[in-house]
Amino acid sequence: PDSGALDALSQEGLSEERIQQEREAVGSGGEAWEGQKQREKGSCRQLTGSSIKKKKKTKKKPAAPASKDDNNVVNEGEEDEDDDDNDEDDRSGGTGAAGERQREHPFIVTEPGEVARGKKNGLDYLFHLYDQCREFLLQVQNLARERGHKCPTKVTNQVFRYAKEAGASYINKPKMRHYVHCYALHCLDEEASNALRRAFKEKGENVGAWRQACYQPLVAMSARHGWDVDALFNSHPRLAIWYVPTKLRQLCHLSRSTAAAAAATGSSAHGLPAVPYLF
Amino acid sequence: PDSGALDALSQEGLSEERIQQEREAVGSGGEAWEGQKQREKGSCRQLTGSSIKKKKKTKKKPAAPASKDDNNVVNEGEEDEDDDDNDEDDRSGGTGAAGERQREHPFIVTEPGEVARGKKNGLDYLFHLYDQCREFLLQVQNLARERGHKCPTKVTNQVFRYAKEAGASYINKPKMRHYVHCYALHCLDEEASNALRRAFKEKGENVGAWRQACYQPLVAMSARHGWDVDALFNSHPRLAIWYVPTKLRQLCHLSRSTAAAAAATGSSAHGLPAVPYLF
DNA sequence: AGAAGGACCAGTGGTCCGTA
């Protein structure tokens, strides 16, 4: 009694046509983000036509001798110069002509609203990437629901793959995972996040140092959530779609243990857990 | 600023001692379930001492010539006959002496409360296995929280591994996944589930036929949840820890499409979605 | 034949480390 319609349905096999559909469903990526945050000039189009804004070509250095990685480079021959800006050199990512640079510019510590100069990207752009991933997740979720597939609640490999297929080649898993906790602070306490950015910029610290410094305020916040980082992440809708980074989870756990030990010894003189030597 | 305590913590390396702890943390399994459901005579002990009730030995057939599978057989030499029952032959699972039978008795369709006779297991026992898995999950969750690891919300491979380490060798993933939707019906509409069991027993149907028949009422229920099976599963706490089976998800999806098509054609004469030919 | 479950497999979460 299980055959017929049911079995046919089990073999839905739409692997390839599906990818093409998806490819057409999403709009342009980081390229569109020229430093002017909040403009939202159409990044991440919703499930409509096939008008993907393709990257413009630039004339950067021809780079290393044609290596094995060259097949990573996007080189579809689409040209449209209808855009509002021709300043190639200080754009966020910048994909070049045939077989050229693929890496994004490194991040530098910028103040809120500040546009990074030179071949650098600023932190507003970094956080924008997280919002873009969220858009991609929403689209993946919509497709999954339409098709009766299981529906991801987090930014999974599938979402990163989808982003890449949609042309957002500047989004990748290692990068996004690396800075999740920085984005978390930005979501959960924008004031504190902004202050930290200003302080680290002023001190001339590099991105790595700023990134490290983002842990501490989050551990303190988790303490106020009973050291439950998962609950903390879930308390913010844009953050809840990201996996809690292992290191942050460990720090919160260690902080809890330490606070408990201190409380047992009676050595805690303050109201809030004081484990500053961890940082 | 990231070294010291933090790095030490990254290397927690407690892989082996951990397994031993876990092994001691859980009580006996299906063996304890002799047909008398609801007695709860101590199956699944909580995180206390090391008093695991080991299986008693029986004298079954020496089975096939020592094959490659023989290393699957539980043969720890522990003997304790302090139990309340010596009826070896109609117990639920029954693990034998050194290198003997390993498979559980097959299920038969039983009425609620009915004990299976002969080398068979009844459906109350089947559902009891799901409750046992839930206990194992709860223990895995507690351990994860204590250790600051990420905490599973579903019955994962880790939980099945834990159950096996705890001596519940009669629990395995393929079996549990196979009957999840039957358990779902039992949770969500015990009356309907009981009626179905009685009907299929009376008709002399086998387990496979009963299992197939469990889909339809669930699809109907999902329709009342807007065909959202995930929501349906999540509406019941004991069910929410189980992944929605692929086939049930597909059936609900197909049912929705069919109902939508029927509605568009105006061909639906009844209030509820009628796609009986699917079954 | 009907059924239980070992064992496999494609794709995951996680992040290292060769690269620029």
Added chain:
DNA sequence: AGAAGGACCAGTGGTCCGTA
């Protein structure tokens, strides 16, 4: 040196199919 990300790897979800 500091940083971006290809690519690897252990363990996952899912279930087939050799077994009894």
